[in-house]
Amino acid sequence: MEIWYDRQGTGDPLFLLHPGGVDSRAFDVNVAGLKYRFTLWRADRRGHGRTADVAGPFTFGAMADDLIALQERHIGPAHVLGCSDGAAVALTLALRRPDLVRGLVLVAGVYHHDGWLPGVLDTDEDTLEWLGRSHAEVSPDGEGHYRVVAAKLDDLHAREPAYTEEDLKGVTARTLVMVGDDDEVRLEHALQLYRALPDGELAVVPGTSHGLLVEKPELCHQMISEFLLRDPVPTFAPIRRRQVGASG
Template sequence: MAGYVDIGGHPTWVDDSGGPGAALLLLHGGMSNSDDLLRSIGGDLSKDYRVVAFDRRGHGRTADTEGAFDYEDMAAETVRVLETVVHGPAHLVGWSDGGIVALLVALSRPDLVHRLVVIGTNFHYNGTVPFDMDPQSPMAQELATAYAERSPDGAEHLEVVFRKSVALFTSEPQLTTADIGRIAHPALVVVGDDDVVTLAHTISLYEALPSGQLAVVPGASHALPFEQPDVLARLITTFLAGTQPPRTLMPVRRAAGA
């Protein structure tokens, strides 16, 4: 089932792909849309989980509003999707901005989260390396085409979304490791070895999570879900099905729980 659902008084594009097992909510990246993760890893995940995804305000098929982009607003929007569409808790799988949103939902509404997977995710805006996206690059062109094909606001509104996104990326989020330490859910942190999120920042995120696991994928960038979708899907399904805490032969960090 795919179509518009009223989320907080705003028509929001939701795709409930169905599937057996627990609900799993995919959270797309900034200036992206729900189709990206549904097409790259959604098929593999739907073999074992009820996969749900939606387009956040100003993204994909969901129209924009006058306000600025704000991660707290995005988290509140996600909570409403969990309550209105999923009708309860779910595993949260978020890429980039979607991972930030997943962290914020886990902090504000831990009752709505089973396990977390965050991919190429920073918890503070200073955790990324400065980069400029060439508007003529293949990635930028693909984003522009995808936006024009879906947005009810029209292709020309992409410039507004771009400005809002840049303002967001350079000022938020502002979480601390102490904040992250309050997330008790089992969490998998995944990053490419050449991501825009620095490896040092990613390790800080992993180490701050009380029940965290870490996967660094070689030969991958911030576009990991599109570069190596099979690898990413296997990492996610293994983590979600695994015991918590994981049983290892030589525990160090997890020695207290062995």
């Protein structure tokens, strides 16, 4: 299948994986703020944006495999940032092909579908219509197909992701977990994700929701750049990291 992608900016490669139900345009404000620090790659996943849908259900594994093929052909090893559903794809990519992930940023995402707060994935009719109009602006599948995409996403979210904390030990990349303090992801779940990762850092962005990347872009860009472009600093009184280092 043909995946739509683009490239902008200069610097270390950073692959941006968009949320579910929307497309790479969701990162427009972030591209404007990060393109002078990174070479930014964006891709619309199957059934999203400018990439056509394919027969059969959505799985995060299939989506990750599509992007792995794109990385192998065009990008190579890169920092990978995924937001919401994109975080689940990024996590899957990091577990399947750790050689392609230099640094990992998981924004407002879950490692298991029970990490969402109850009801947050239910979409009302007005939102469905708005998303459908946005989809129709660029989709090769034509107006009206978004209802099919939405049904596939509902099915996907009922089953995936379904990683365990044991699975997360397989993530070899240094990882930043980012979440809004009023996010659709349970904060307890974000903490579980952070604690289960072998080399994780945590950022709870104050005064933000599930849309933290567009609500406080400058603060998020600073955190992302600091994490990906600088080495970790030695801390004065480590607790968790001292324990991780002692067991390594």
